Amino acid sequence: MPHSLEGSAKGPVSGERGGWVGKSVRKKDAHRFVTGAADYAADLIRPGTLYVSLLRSPHPHALIREIDIAQASRAPGVVAVMTGAGIRALTRSMPTRVPRERFPGPTDVWCLAVEEVIYVGQPMVAVVAERQADAEAAKSLIRIEYELLDPVLEAQAGAESISPTARREWSTNVVFQDKIRQGDVDAAMSGAHCVVSGSMRFGSGTSAPMECRCYVADWNARSGRLTLEGTMQQPHPTRWLLSQALDLPETSIRVVAPSMGGTFGLKMVGHPEEVIVSVLSRHLERPVAFLEGRDECFLANAREQLHEFQIGAQADGKIIAFRDFVRADVGAIGAGGGWLMAFVTPTVFPTVYDIPNVAVDSQVVTTNKPPWQGVRGYGKETANVVMERAVELISAELGMDPLEVRRRNLVPGSGFPHRLPSGLNVDSGDYEGALDQLGGLFESERWMARKATPNGGRGIGIGYAFELTPEGASFPGSMPSGFETSMVTLDPTGTVRVATSVTSPGSGNETGIAQLVADVFGLHPDRVTVTQGDTDITPFGGGNTSSRSLMFGGVASVLAARDLRDRIAICAATLLQADPGKMEFTRGKIAVSGEPDRSLAFEQAVATIYTQAYSTAKDVELPLQVTRTYRSGNVRHTPDEWGRISSYPSFPYAVHAAVVEVDTQTGCVSVLDYAAVHDCGVVVNPGLVEGQFKGAVAMGIGAALWEELLHDIDGSTRTTRLKSYVLPRSTDLPNFRIGHRCTPSPFNPLGVKGAGESGFGGAMAAIANAIADALGEQGRKLARIPCKPEVILDLLEGGQP
Amino acid sequence: MTEHFQITLNGKLVETDIDSRALLIEVVRDCGAKGAHIGCLTGDCGACSLEVDGRLAKSCLVLAVSAAGREVVTIEGSRDAIARELQSAFVACNGFQCGYCTSGMIMVAIALLRANPSPTEAEIRNAISGNLCRCTGYEDIVRAIASAADALRGRTFERNT
Ligand code: FES
Ligand code: FES
Numbered sequence: 011m012p013h014s015l016e017g018s019a020k021g022p023v024s025g026e027r028g029g030w031v032g033k034s035v036r037k038k039d040a041h042r043f044v045t046g047a048a049d050y051a052a053d054l055i056r057p058g059t060l061y062v063s064l065l066r067s068p069h070p071h072a073l074i075r076e077i078d079i080a081q082a083s084r085a086p087g088v089v090a091v092m093t094g095a096g097i098r099a100l101t102r103s104m105p106t107r108v109p110r111e112r113f114p115g116p117t118d119v120w121c122l123a124v125e126e127v128i129y130v131g132q133p134m135v136a137v138v139a140e141r142q143a144d145a146e147a148a149k150s151l152i153r154i155e156y157e158l159l160d161p162v163l164e165a166q167a168g169a170e171s172i173s174p175t176a177r178r179e180w181s182t183n184v185v186f187q188d189k190i191r192q193g194d195v196d197a198a199m200s201g202a203h204c205v206v207s208g209s210m211r212f213g214s215g216t217s218a219p220m221e222c223r224c225y226v227a228d229w230n231a232r233s234g235r236l237t238l239e240g241t242m243q244q245p246h247p248t249r250w251l252l253s254q255a256l257d258l259p260e261t262s263i264r265v266v267a268p269s270m271g272g273t274f275g276l277k278m279v280g281h282p283e284e285v286i287v288s289v290l291s292r293h294l295e296r297p298v299a300f301l302e303g304r305d306e307c308f309l310a311n312a313r314e315q316l317h318e319f320q321i322g323a324q325a326d327g328k329i330i331a332f333r334d335f336v337r338a339d340v341g342a343i344g345a346g347g348g349w350l351m352a353f354v355t356p357t358v359f360p361t362v363y364d365i366p367n368v369a370v371d372s373q374v375v376t377t378n379k380p381p382w383q384g385v386r387g388y389g390k391e392t393a394n395v396v397m398e399r400a401v402e403l404i405s406a407e408l409g410m411d412p413l414e415v416r417r418r419n420l421v422p423g424s425g426f427p428h429r430l431p432s433g434l435n436v437d438s439g440d441y442e443g444a445l446d447q448l449g450g451l452f453e454s455e456r457w458m459a460r461k462a463t464p465n466g467g468r469g470i471g472i473g474y475a476f477e478l479t480p481e482g483a484s485f486p487g488s489m490p491s492g493f494e495t496s497m498v499t500l501d502p503t504g505t506v507r508v509a510t511s512v513t514s515p516g517s518g519n520e521t522g523i524a525q526l527v528a529d530v531f532g533l534h535p536d537r538v539t540v541t542q543g544d545t546d547i548t549p550f551g552g553g554n555t556s557s558r559s560l561m562f563g564g565v566a567s568v569l570a571a572r573d574l575r576d577r578i579a580i581c582a583a584t585l586l587q588a589d590p591g592k593m594e595f596t597r598g599k600i601a602v603s604g605e606p607d608r609s610l611a612f613e614q615a616v617a618t619i620y621t622q623a624y625s626t627a628k629d630v631e632l633p634l635q636v637t638r639t640y641r642s643g644n645v646r647h648t649p650d651e652w653g654r655i656s657s658y659p660s661f662p663y664a665v666h667a668a669v670v671e672v673d674t675q676t677g678c679v680s681v682l683d684y685a686a687v688h689d690c691g692v693v694v695n696p697g698l699v700e701g702q703f704k705g706a707v708a709m710g711i712g713a714a715l716w717e718e719l720l721h722d723i724d725g726s727t728r729t730t731r732l733k734s735y736v737l738p739r740s741t742d743l744p745n746f747r748i749g750h751r752c753t754p755s756p757f758n759p760l761g762v763k764g765a766g767e768s769g770f771g772g773a774m775a776a777i778a779n780a781i782a783d784a785l786g787e788q789g790r791k792l793a794r795i796p797c798k799p800e801v802i803l804d805l806l807e808g809g810q811p
Numbered sequence: 812m813t814e815h816f817q818i819t820l821n822g823k824l825v826e827t828d829i830d831s832r833a834l835l836i837e838v839v840r841d842c843g844a845k846g847a848h849i850g851c852l853t854g855d856c857g858a859c860s861l862e863v864d865g866r867l868a869k870s871c872l873v874l875a876v877s878a879a880g881r882e883v884v885t886i887e888g889s890r891d892a893i894a895r896e897l898q899s900a901f902v903a904c905n906g907f908q909c910g911y912c913t914s915g916m917i918m919v920a921i922a923l924l925r926a927n928p929s930p931t932e933a934e935i936r937n938a939i940s941g942n943l944c945r946c947t948g949y950e951d952i953v954r955a956i957a958s959a960a961d962a963l964r965g966r967t968f969e970r971n972t
């Protein structure tokens with residue numbers, strides 16, 4: 011689909027056509043990753059660095075009576091042992107990303123527990139030693155006396171007024187409740203031809219990137235400056251956090267994020283260890299490193315929710331009412347923003363469907379499980395699964411083809427922008443077109459035929475699912491509230507430098523930004539360097555969350571580059587004796603439009619500006635450095651007439667088809683085939699976007715089938731290894747056939763929408779639907795995800811899942 | 812307890828004092844071969860894959876002292892034609908995103924292609940099944956290994972004709 015890059019932004023677009031945008035340019039510095047030369051956080055630990063190991067709480071809820079560290083302090087190699095009381099004398103509490111007033115009780119979060127522990131795994135004592143093994147060994151010498159308190163380990167009971175509280179000083183465990191209303195659901199349900207109810211319980215899940223977290227702090231006593239290097243996708247928010255916790259001005263802190271071995275939300279700001287290494291380094295005046303163990307990485311909790319839903323339709327398949335109640339168990343409240351995911355779930359309903367009457371009630375409950383940390387999907391995945399299960403159930407009740415029911419209820423292409431009941435403003439889409447396109451990609455007839463064969467068809471299930479994945483989270487009051495900034499500089503030899511606030515989790519967004527900027531100047535992307543993840547060099551911004559990198563950081567870069575191009579055009583026009591409005595930037599040259607012979611090299615114009623600032627270039631504004639911020643035109647923080655705000659500007663979507671085979675003896679599921687059509691607006695680098703999408707689908711399949719964090723009745727995490735928290739392996743997955751569509755976002759100057767997260771929720775939903783299809787009548791009772799073998803066997807035996 | 816320790820790492824003799832509790836992956840990284848990564852230390856992820864005396868190993872499952880005197884090769888020391896072809900195929904096929912699993916994947920692929928120059932897709936998927944990748948969904952890794960195998964066979968064919 012042709013689309014002008016100009017969009018709603020002003021300025022000439024010459025030089026941006028037929029360029030690098032839309033090409034699968036290879037990832038920048040790719041050779042470093044395949045030769046082992048890329049530096050990840052742990053690779054930066056220098057000799058002489060101390061290691062910290064954390065003694066963590068064995069109790070879900072207790073008061074700390076006494077801590078005896080005498081023996082541990084004398085253990086071999088140990089340099090220091092720090093308790094919560096010690097930390098309290100050296101720091102302030104960690105600020106929460108969400109304003110404190112939003113909580114129903116005090117939210118002082120200390121990096122080491124002070125007085126009260128509220129989850130198993132909470133850091134209590136930090137042991138610092140010359141070697142990691144020494145620090146670990148000394149932990150067994152610490153004696154702690156506790157007074158045990160009643161823990162809250164289940165959200166439903168925890169929400170009741172008679173429940174003990176997960177934090178002593180809180181009077182309730184209900185952190186937040188929301189009511190979303192559109193139309194009159196009660197009336198519509200009673201007038202409906204048929205109504206179906208169901209429930210869905212989601213187990214806890216986690217991001218589990220291959221690289222665990224790592225932080226290295228280095229306090230320079232001579233300059234009074236702290237450098238923190240590590241696995242941080244939000245370097246500026248981390249600097250903000252450290253500035254408050256350490257009571258240091260931001261100018262005395264540098265936060266650096268080197269190459270990241272994946273994050274998927276885990277490495278957002280707000281982990282206690284960011285503060286622990288920093289304060290210890292300042293205290294001991296030596297570099298201090300924290301290397302997270304894989305077992306500790308599994309403390310990152312998320313996703314546990316229960317949904318009870320109801321859907322009503324007319325006899326012709328038109329869905330007229332949808333209702334959902336969702337209760338989320340967000341564990342303990344930490345300084346990070348992971349638990350905000352529970353806020354997001356209810357806002358996504360009813361996804362891609364145009365349903366006049368909607369009611370969603372949500373309840374966010376804190377318990378004494380480990381705190382939620384960000385994870386791909388960010389709460390949107392569960393809404394998509396519930397919606398897609400509801401559509402399947404109502405189709406079965408109506409005796410209609412579920413694809414036909416979907417078709418009848420999709421928001422039509424002419425229906426955008428489209429307001430969701432939560433107030434979110436869906437920018438654009440072509441849902442029906444995507445469904446048609448999927449038909450060409452997925453051989454439904456072949457699989458239906460196979461399913462119909464008496465022997466070969468045993469256990470085969472076909473599942474479809476749409477997903478709507480709002481992106482670009484911009485929450486009011488949050489640090490920051492959702493904008494990104496880029497600074498573009500032209501050096502005297504004509505090289506282009508972009509320093510941007512968005513960081514790369516390993517997705518390759520730096521390459522996309524280089525392509526965008528290269529097109530503005532008509533240069534090769536190799537001439538553009540992109541610097542990310544260093545608070546001394548890059549401007550302030552949120553970093554990498556919510557697939558924001560190109561839709562915010564890319565746009566900011568293009569806006570800055572266009573300003574610079576206008577400056578250069580003035581000088582080029584003087585040199586070529588032409589009109590500045592007629593300058594065309596292509597292939598490293600600046601030419602008069604329509605007269606390719608009247609041209610000069612890009613670098614000649616730049617050099618002239620540097621050397622002839624008082625003559626030829628006297629009208630050119632200096633410096634050749636421009637900083638621009640992009641704030642979305644589709645975010646609204648002032649409430650609308652229904653009292654709702656809109657915190658997500660961008661709405662990529664996808665439609666998926668999956669074929670599974672369920673072994674009815676063992677309950678094991680294999681995925682036989684997979685196809686999907688994805689639309690994230692204008693695509694800057696198709697290869698990278700498709701890679702992200704396929705990765706998200708793989709993760710969604712894992713979350714639907716195998717991945718679950720299990721907590722014991724004492725609140726401890728039982729799945730502490732990759733043997734017990736089961737990620738998809740190469741032999742578990744088929745190849746994916748991916749189709750792309752492009753409905754540009756009219757609100758974004760480049761037409762782009764977020765990419766990277768979508769694929770996940772749709773895959774979870776498509777797999778769930780395929781399993782339910784395979785199980786036939788029993789499948790309608792599917793009410794538990796992940797669909798592990800025991801869940802399926804329970805269903806087959808007709809038990810309660 | 813420290814012990815005197817000696818290995819050949821990527822062709823160079825290395826002598827150092829090590830903690831007798833140390834794992835091979837830890838020592839190899841301390842000696843500067845940071846291309847070998849740690850993902851779990853329990854043998855589940857394969858990020859630490861390297862070669863000991865020509866045989867593929869998950870180096871977090873090897874006590875460093877038990878590898879004394881041996882020849883260890885990590886991604887940094889893998890420079891033969893198979894390694895180079897795999898490296899360019901991983902780049903060309905988007906066989907990685909964050910790159911954290913990549914050195915381990917390539918070490919496994921080198922061992923595979925040495926033993927089996929024409930692996931089927933299923934054989935490739937089997938070979939890398941001990942290595943986790945959280946980013947790609949594996950498809951592009953499998954494609955990269957297959958295309959490296961193709962390219963290498965093409966070369967052998969050219970040489971033989
Ligand atoms: S670190 Fe060795 S297998 Fe994971
Ligand atoms: S590329 Fe990130 S883990 Fe494989």
